[in-house]
Amino acid sequence: MALVDMAAVTLRKEELHASVGDPVLDTMNFLNEITHRYPKAISFAPGRPYDGFFDVEEIFTHIRRYLDHLEQGGATPGEIRNALFQYGPTSGQIRALIADSLRKDENIDVRPESVVVTVGCQEAMFLALRALIAGPDDALLVSSPCYVGITGAARLLGIEPIAVEEGRDGFRCADLETALDAERARGRRPRAFYVVPDHSNPSGTTMSLEERHALLELAAREDFLVLEDSPYRLVSPGRQLPTLKSLDREQRVVHLGSYSKTLFPGARVGFAVADQRVVDKDGNPGLLADELTKIKSMVTVNTSPLSQAVVAGMLLAADGRTSELNTETSAYYGEAMQAILARLDECFPQQDRDALGVRWNRPDGGFFLTVDVPFRTDSAALVRSAEDHGVIWTPMSYFYPQGGGEHSLRLSVSYLTQADVSEGVARLAQFIKSESTNAG
Amino acid sequence: MALVDMAAVTLRKEELHASVGDPVLDTMNFLNEITHRYPKAISFAPGRPYDGFFDVEEIFTHIRRYLDHLEQGGATPGEIRNALFQYGPTSGQIRALIADSLRKDENIDVRPESVVVTVGCQEAMFLALRALIAGPDDALLVSSPCYVGITGAARLLGIEPIAVEEGRDGFRCADLETALDAERARGRRPRAFYVVPDHSNPSGTTMSLEERHALLELAAREDFLVLEDSPYRLVSPGRQLPTLKSLDREQRVVHLGSYSKTLFPGARVGFAVADQRVVDKDGNPGLLADELTKIKSMVTVNTSPLSQAVVAGMLLAADGRTSELNTETSAYYGEAMQAILARLDECFPQQDRDALGVRWNRPDGGFFLTVDVPFRTDSAALVRSAEDHGVIWTPMSYFYPQGGGEHSLRLSVSYLTQADVSEGVARLAQFIKSESTNAG
Known part of the structure; x- marks a missing residue:
């Protein structure tokens, strides 16, 4: 010693x-x-949002509004207390509010059961990758240049993303098709394609409506899922093109959601919309959201109920229309x-x-x-x-x-x-x- | 269609x-x-804490107290606003308060730079495993029976934990030594041993002082790290044995911290104490905490500043002594x-x-x-x-x-x-x- x-x-x-x-x-x-x-x-x-519109006092107002909402919904004082202080469901406790908001803001119509509340969009990316990429033969493709969050999450899991270069005007479906073929030729199975369709980080490009439809058709034909990450839509001026998820008729899209730009980054609340059907060997059905929830239980257990309360209070303030808040x-x-x-x-x-x-x-x-x-x-x-x-x-x-x-x-x-x-x-x-x- | x-x-x-x-x-x-x-x-x-002592109004008081603390420390209104609303450092913004509390509560004396604030102790486990287990030849050993959080985090990373059975009175160093030898004989390198030394989940056993010293000596001799997880100490009656980290003279212990039992689970705030020195190929020194922080940036980016604010407010209320709060x-x-x-x-x-x-x-x-x-x-x-x-x-x-x-x-x-x-x-x-x- x-x-x-x-x-x-x-x-x-x-x-x-x-x-x-x-x-x-x-x-x-x-x-x-x-x-x-x-x-x-x-x-x-820095890609941080501008913070001149934030107001400290509003944090308190938003939490109060959510607690009032719980009370109006019939929660007892003990239940309200537990909704803030205890663990809480791994999949999140404000899923119905998020599903409602997605319907109003984005024309995304899913049941709350398809939503998993995450610690920012970053955790949603991590969960989606962990679920979908089972081993070295499963390929993740990414529109490139590419947000570092997805490559970072991939690195943790030993996944080497395959870059699909975008053109000057953004994503081109034909290039993805070429990359898919190349992966299959290497004996690998394309499982997911990650893209920021609107005002991409880092390039700023937006995917055209035609490419959106073509991408969904390609996903169906080639049997892969699209990971759609779109944090900048509702903080951009003017009318936006439809989200991939709102055009998705075959549950080919896992929508990765962020409130960091539309509400505030400090909440660390994001979500995944994963309404894909999953069946086990015995034919028992479930949702991909259930599988993401299992994985989340091993990463963060659940998203802070306190953070969820503030986010819920904000959503309630605008009747779910985060677009109006922005x-x-x-x-x-x-x-x-x-x-x-x-x-x-x-x-x-x-x-x-x-x-x-x-x-x-x-x-x-x-x-x-x-x-x-x-x-x-x-x-x-x-x-x-x-x-x-x-x-x-x-x-x-x-x-x-x-x-x-x-x-x-x-x-x-x-x-x-x-x-x-x-x-x-x-x-x-x-x-x-x-x-x-x-x-x- | x-x-x-x-x-x-x-x-x-x-x-x-x-x-x-x-x-x-x-x-x-x-x-x-x-x-x-x-x-x-x-x-x-359920292993949930009893919630009869929680009081909703205190959430507001604790946030206020932290904001006042920032103001007294000279923060401008803009800085205070950003401390709640913006992203914030990946390693956390209340590290100094946590280090102070660890010194007072647990006789753990580390610099704030050694602390990484995490989304509950679960994320701390995940980060430690990801950093330390680089590939299939690196072995994780766990005291068994074992908290499911560590095995869950291991599964995500494809790590198969090696169980070291505890005796009726808990952990026995001799059994760990046998398991280490067996792993080495298989050509694997033991990197970490996970244990809950105090009032273990699930068995309820506590490691004796002699075994604590023996474990630290073994860790030094056999060159592995101890992952110490000890959430029940400060919510147990009477005097507790010293933490492994407080006895650690060779930085062999990564202490995984939780506030879920001592403060409240809904904060989802935990931490890792990782004061181990890391050098890169060129001899540049850093701390293991820095490496955990990098990994965290790919999992959750940072821990909700709002949650950190409530936890900080609670710590400030007791001048860092969470033992007094409990x-x-x-x-x-x-x-x-x-x-x-x-x-x-x-x-x-x-x-x-x-x-x-x-x-x-x-x-x-x-x-x-x-x-x-x-x-x-x-x-x-x-x-x-x-x-x-x-x-x-x-x-x-x-x-x-x-x-x-x-x-x-x-x-x-x-x-x-x-x-x-x-x-x-x-x-x-x-x-x-x-x-x-x-x-x-």
Whole structure:
């Protein structure tokens, strides 16, 4: 006992599970580090919602409203107390409210039994992957570039996602078909395809109605499920295209839901809609939601009833219409997107764009857009950008599970003020011009 | 589109991940089903805390207290708002309060950086397993009978836990040593040993001080980590033995923390204390807590700041001493345990016990005790018990990862009133006598 400190264990990182060495995580850490190292830089990196509309006092009002709702529904004081303090059903206690809201907001018509309340959409992704990918012969395909949450969840389970590259205008069904064929040729069975159909993170693209229908037909024909993740729809201005789930006549779509953008991230409440029929060997029927619930019992047991209470209170305040709660926010984000696009136009007149080979897309909603530049957008470039020009962005290569995006960057418009957007784009233009000159 | 319903997908359960077919989950579902089917039966099954001491209004007070604390610490109104509404650090925002509480309550002296706040202790288990078990050659050993949460988390990751049977008085280091040798002989590397040292779930046994020291020495000698899960200590009457973590001089112990019993389950807040040093290939040092945090970012992103706020408010109310918050509850549970033991003595006089071959242990704390009986405590027996005698218990076989416990049952004392305990044990005695007669 004398050599106390000398004897302390040292673990070797390469002996831990491979997921902790995932390059995506390292790059995300790097991004955080840069943000800390250059606190005065304007950062287009974080995808956080704008928080100017949040009001602390409302937390209390929302919890109260839910408790009143329980009381009006006939709950005894003891039941109300337990609904906040005890464990609670693993599948969640506000499933009926969520199903009601989905019907009103999204034309998604499912029974509450098909809904599993999760700790954010991230847990919903994890549950869906764990249920559907049973072994190394089961393939997960992802629209690429791709949200890091799905690749992260896959890494934990040793799943190597197969990237299906999107085109400039987004997802193309034909490319998915090619990828499916390639997987089958390798002896693997495509089980699920993950996509953000609306205002995608990171690219900002939206899937056309025609591609939506084609995707559902392909899923039926090729026998796989679509994992639909669509957190930006109701915080985007204007009319949205229908969700895949609302078009789904064959229960081919598992809809992964998030309240992080429509209500608030701190609730950590999301959900999965999994109305697929599952039969066991003896023919006993159940729902995929039941299987996700079992898995959830081994991950988080249940979603905080307190968080569910706040979310329920918010849903009740708008009679389930989260779209109505987001009139102001979606206008705000829409204006931010218009502002950044106008500012990019201003800072890069057409002749500059052509000369430099700079271009960007023009999403009509969501938090993100992408800019293609004529130089490598790697970590070294990011450091130069932060240090010499005071502006931070996210390298698009972070979002390509199998390589790509080396000459693109992602800008987020959700969190900055319009003044910061204006100044930030000016700095970005300086940085891009400086890099292009050096590269040239 | 005409054959809408006919075309709906049907998934085959045997094609989903094997974890959803885990027998433990099926038996747990069976137990729930029985509880629903016989609502008038007295149930000794649930391990939920007693909720008579909860008070809905306190939720509001605790959140307020935490917000005041932030304000006194110099946070701006915007920062306070964000601390509730935004995402927040993946490792948690109340780590300093938890570290302070651990020092005061448990003599565990670690820096806040070693703490990761999790969605209940269940997520902490999952993170620890995912980090430490890198592949099929890494072995997880568990004290058996064993809490189902650890076996469940293991199943998700395809890990087959190795059971180390405890004796009548609990864990024996010599048996672990034998199991370690056997694993090494199979070419596997023991990485972690999971144990509930105090008032174990399900058996109710407590590890002696001598075995605690011996376990730490063995861990150092054989180079593995101990996963210490100890949710019942501070809700048990009297002085507790020191935690393994407080005796740990070589950072051999990862302490898995729960507030479900000491504060309330609905918070879904737990934590891992992982102060182990980790070095990467280039020699860069970090903490195991950092690696758990990375994994958490792929499971739940972060623990609800709202839940953390309530927990923080409770900790602040007692200046970190959760033990003080639990004076009343630990007395309550202690009395419940004494009551059930007295009632068992009463219902089974010594000559009956000897004649029938019935015996039980006498835990001095926690929620559980075990009863050995002379017949099989299987699902069929449970149905007879519920239907014919109006009493429900948990078959101990549910808790043996590699078989065992076929003639034992677990009784929980945490949730029932003393009147129910009294009537329930009388019914149990009738059931046991009836089964023993039939068996004889």
